[in-house]
Amino acid sequence: MDLFDKCRSFTRADETKALGLYPYFHAISENEGPVVMIEGRKVIMAGSNNYLGLTAHPKVKEAAAQAVQKYGTGCSGSRYLTGTLDLHVELEGRLAKFFGKEDCLLYSTGYQTAQGIIPTLVQRGEFVVSDKDNHACIVAGNLMAAGAASYIDDGQQGVVRYKHNDMKHLETVISKLPVEAPKLIVSDGVFSTSGEIVDLPNMVRVAKKYNAKILVDDAHAVGVIGKGGRGTASHYGLEKETDLTMGTFSKTFASLGGFVVGDRPVVNYLKHHAPALIFSASPTPASVAAALAALDILEKEPERIDRLMNNARTMREGFKAMGFRVGEHDSAVVPVIIGDTEKVLIMWKLLFESGVFVNAFIRPGVPPGMEMLRTSYMATHEAEHLDKILAVFSAVGKKLGVIN
Numbered sequence: 001m002d003l004f005d006k007c008r009s010f011t012r013a014d015e016t017k018a019l020g021l022y023p024y025f026h027a028i029s030e031n032e033g034p035v036v037m038i039e040g041r042k043v044i045m046a047g048s049n050n051y052l053g054l055t056a057h058p059k060v061k062e063a064a065a066q067a068v069q070k071y072g073t074g075c076s077g078s079r080y081l082t083g084t085l086d087l088h089v090e091l092e093g094r095l096a097k098f099f100g101k102e103d104c105l106l107y108s109t110g111y112q113t114a115q116g117i118i119p120t121l122v123q124r125g126e127f128v129v130s131d132k133d134n135h136a137c138i139v140a141g142n143l144m145a146a147g148a149a150s151y152i153d154d155g156q157q158g159v160v161r162y163k164h165n166d167m168k169h170l171e172t173v174i175s176k177l178p179v180e181a182p183k184l185i186v187s188d189g190v191f192s193t194s195g196e197i198v199d200l201p202n203m204v205r206v207a208k209k210y211n212a213k214i215l216v217d218d219a220h221a222v223g224v225i226g227k228g229g230r231g232t233a234s235h236y237g238l239e240k241e242t243d244l245t246m247g248t249f250s251k252t253f254a255s256l257g258g259f260v261v262g263d264r265p266v267v268n269y270l271k272h273h274a275p276a277l278i279f280s281a282s283p284t285p286a287s288v289a290a291a292l293a294a295l296d297i298l299e300k301e302p303e304r305i306d307r308l309m310n311n312a313r314t315m316r317e318g319f320k321a322m323g324f325r326v327g328e329h330d331s332a333v334v335p336v337i338i339g340d341t342e343k344v345l346i347m348w349k350l351l352f353e354s355g356v357f358v359n360a361f362i363r364p365g366v367p368p369g370m371e372m373l374r375t376s377y378m379a380t381h382e383a384e385h386l387d388k389i390l391a392v393f394s395a396v397g398k399k400l401g402v403i404n
């Protein structure tokens with residue numbers, strides 16, 4: 001057997017391409033925000049995480065361009081050594097203040113942020129207690145924590161999972177762990193696929209009872225829910241009870257990078273122990289400057305969040321009225337659940353050909369029966385865009401017998 005045999009016999013993607021049903025890796029050549037050019041076709045983007053529409057904002061673009069002029073194109077080093085700019089320090093200070101926490105640490109992506117936090121904090125004899133549907137970066141962080149040092153003497157593994165957003169099951173799971181063992185509960189704040197918001201109040205209750213700390217991944221929550229877009233903890237008024245909030249710049253902040261906010265000693269520990277930070281180059285000047293400009297806009301123009309939420313609500317209600325099965329959660333993600341892989345792929349293709357781009361989520365990315373077209377909205381979608389998306393979904397849904 002050759003190591004690469006499995007690669008050569010992997011033909012599914014090519015077969016799907018040959019049928020014209022391949023929904024991934026389509027190159028965008030122009031991006032105005034709600035409307036993009038993909039392979040010569042102008043389409044309405046209804047699948048981006050550019051929630052406030054800031055990737056096309058003149059101030060954000062200008063900030064990135066100026067940073068390139070001033071600092072060059074890259075940092076060529078880790079934060080630890082030659083890769084710290086005054087811009088990084090400024091953004092960390094601004095984010096700590098925005099979230100009302102003592103300190104903040106930037107990472108180069110959101111994915112790396114989870115990997116920089118979980119295995120660094122959770123060590124031998126300690127536990128990660130994780131939602132079964134958490135984002136892949138949390139799963140990766142958990143695996144590293146389990147693999148590195150977290151096996152305790154009686155053979156119990158350092159990572160345990162509870163049923164999705166089920167705080168009763170969280171309590172069942174956590175109550176079986178050694179009382180004295182330190183524990184970290186980890187969850188998405190807004191789940192990326194379903195748009196569901198974590199039941200933080202009950203999580204906090206369990207965390208207090210079992211002396212556990214909480215890490216919330218607010219990738220899809222910042223700029224979307226909470227006061228002025230301050231995320232899940234703020235949504236519930238539980239900022240003090242939420243020990244660590246992490247996020248990304250690749251969504252609301254129209255850039256690239258990740259961050260965590262929390263108490264100073266914890267952030268300081270991560271800063272000096274997280275391999276994902278120490279051994280990886282820091283976010284580029286343009287990325288940091290763009291995120292800073294996006295934060296300025298978020299702080300000065302919170303009405304953008306109202307527009308975003310109104311757009312998402314309009315779409316949720318619109319899909320429901322037509323008879324589609326949709327996620328009911330009040331966030332910017334509106335999944336249209338189809339429940340069948342083939343139908344999802346055909347529907348994706350017909351939508352694209354009719355001028356609407358959405359994300360096709362099929363197994364193993366989603367559980368059986370949850371195959372879906374994940375739609376997500378921007379503050380900059382206008383009524384005409386939303387009307388067109390609904391009209392196209394209606395026509396395609398009827399054609400395929402998904403709705404009547």
Ligand code: PMP
Nearest residue numbers: 109110111135192219248250257
């Ligand atoms: N967490 C969640 C919940 C996400 O959805 C994502 C991105 N899809 C990430 C983390 C990773 O963020 P980044 O794109 O910055 O790597």
